[in-house]
Amino acid sequence: MRSAVVVFPGSNCDRDLAEALRLVGGRAPAMVWHRESELPAGLDLVAIPGGFSYGDYLRSGAMAAQSPVMRAVSEAAARGVLVLGICNGFQVLTEAHLLPGALMRNSGIRFIGRDVALKVENSQSAFTARYAAGEEVTFPVAHHDGNFQADAETLDRLEGEGRVAFRYAGEVNGSARNIAGILNHAGNVLGLMPHPERAVEAAHGREDGRRLFEGLLEAVGQPA
Amino acid sequence: MKVRVYVTLKQGVLDPQGKAIHHALEGLGFAGIRDVRAGKLIELELDDGAGDAQVEEMCRKLLANMVIENYRIERMEAAP
Numbered sequence: 001m002r003s004a005v006v007v008f009p010g011s012n013c014d015r016d017l018a019e020a021l022r023l024v025g026g027r028a029p030a031m032v033w034h035r036e037s038e039l040p041a042g043l044d045l046v047a048i049p050g051g052f053s054y055g056d057y058l059r060s061g062a063m064a065a066q067s068p069v070m071r072a073v074s075e076a077a078a079r080g081v082l083v084l085g086i087c088n089g090f091q092v093l094t095e096a097h098l099l100p101g102a103l104m105r106n107s108g109i110r111f112i113g114r115d116v117a118l119k120v121e122n123s124q125s126a127f128t129a130r131y132a133a134g135e136e137v138t139f140p141v142a143h144h145d146g147n148f149q150a151d152a153e154t155l156d157r158l159e160g161e162g163r164v165a166f167r168y169a170g171e172v173n174g175s176a177r178n179i180a181g182i183l184n185h186a187g188n189v190l191g192l193m194p195h196p197e198r199a200v201e202a203a204h205g206r207e208d209g210r211r212l213f214e215g216l217l218e219a220v221g222q223p224a
Numbered sequence: 225m226k227v228r229v230y231v232t233l234k235q236g237v238l239d240p241q242g243k244a245i246h247h248a249l250e251g252l253g254f255a256g257i258r259d260v261r262a263g264k265l266i267e268l269e270l271d272d273g274a275g276d277a278q279v280e281e282m283c284r285k286l287l288a289n290m291v292i293e294n295y296r297i298e299r300m301e302a303a304p
Contacts, residue, residue, distance in 0.1 A: 058264075059289055066286060095289065102291040105240045149237060149292060174240065 001220050003029040003045040006073065006089075008064045013050035013087065013197065020197035021047065024213035025222075037068040044220040045082040046073050048089030050142070050195060060103060060145040061091030070096050082126055082216060083189040087143055090181070090191030099184055099191045100158070101150030106143070107174025113142040115206075117169035118180055118194060122162045125183055126219035127190040130211035136169055137208040139194035146193040148175040148182075158182055166192055225270050226300035227279055231288045232263035 003021050007014045014031065022028045029047065030040045039046060054063035064070065070092065077083045077098055085093040093099045106112055115138050120131040131137065150158070155176055158164055166181035173193075181192025196209030233239050239261050246260040266287055268279070279297050288295040 058286070062286065062289065094291070100291075102289055104238075104292065107238065107240050109240055109244045147238075147240065174238070 001025045001027065001044045001217050001222055002040070002042055003027070003047060004032045004039055004043055005029045005047045005049055006032050006034065006069055007049070008034045008051070008053035008067065008092075010053045010055055011049050011051035011088070013195065016195075017047050017049045017086065017197045020200045020209070020213055021045075023200060024210055025217055032069060034064065034067040034069045037072060039069070039072045039076055043076065043081055045084060045216055046076055048073070048083070048085040048092050050087030050089060053088055053092060056088070056145070059091075059095065061088060061093075061095040064088075064092045065095035065097075074098060077184070077189050080186065080188050082219065084127065084216075085189075085191040086195055086197060087141075087146075087193055090193055091145060093189065093191040098189050099182055100154050101148055101176075101182070103145050103193070104147040104149050104174075105145055106147050111142075111144040112146065112173060114140065116141050116172050116180075116194060118166045119169050121164045121167050122183070124162065125165060125187050125190065125215075127183070127212055127215055128165055129218060130215040138199070138206055139196050139209055140198045141172065141194045143173070143193055146173040146175065148179045148193070150176060155179075161185065163187075165190055166194065225272050225274065227268045227270055227274070228298040228300060229266040229268065229279070229283055229287050230263060230296045230298065231266065231283075231293050232296070233261060234292055234294055237292045 005014050005018050018029050091103045120135045123131050123133040163183040168178040168180045196212040199206045199209035241262040242260040283295040
């Protein structure tokens, strides 16, 4: 699988994500700096990592969404290239309008860093094909602005179209309908607040995230 | 020319920060607070020719997230 990890000033999960892609996919991703206006040719996946892009000034992900590289990511997404945004990456994708809704300050105000149980709601997407629908998995979360909000009509549409990929098994950060991760209409863009890349090997304490990356390999015709 | 942009959360959008401020004020003994909403004030210093349409576009493209926020533009009188 040919993949790239976008790096913004303030990204801090870019190397974790690159390592997960290398470990599971067997091939190191290209690291693409935010000033680049083009992505490497022939990519199967673009991954937007967690962190605090541009210091999260104004709003989390707002500045990064306007960076040159994000125009290239939007174009790639429109061509059907897989796009995965984790944590700050999810915030960037909503600010770039590749995904609906917004990520607001956690309802309890505090930063949350711990393992959380998630329910896989849709096992039909490229990102979730290696999970069973309704399966419970555990990923770590580490965020201050993970409170997903959208208007009721958008939420209904997401639910109706099976675009809620992951849901928190219990209340975590105030997210509407406990939504933890959503897909775009075409199903090739996933944004989620929890960190699958931090749960891919035994040393992490759990490996529930590994199958997300394995599913992507399968989707691009290179099963692990 | 100075322009002020007030960015506020839309009605109905929960405001965790406003709520925390509310609780803190009550903790200080202030009574009679019905609600607190927090927002942002952004001051722009612009060339005199900058039109309303341009500031509107700035708001829609970057300064406000139209999913959850509203904006209000206020033009400041130039200092005499």
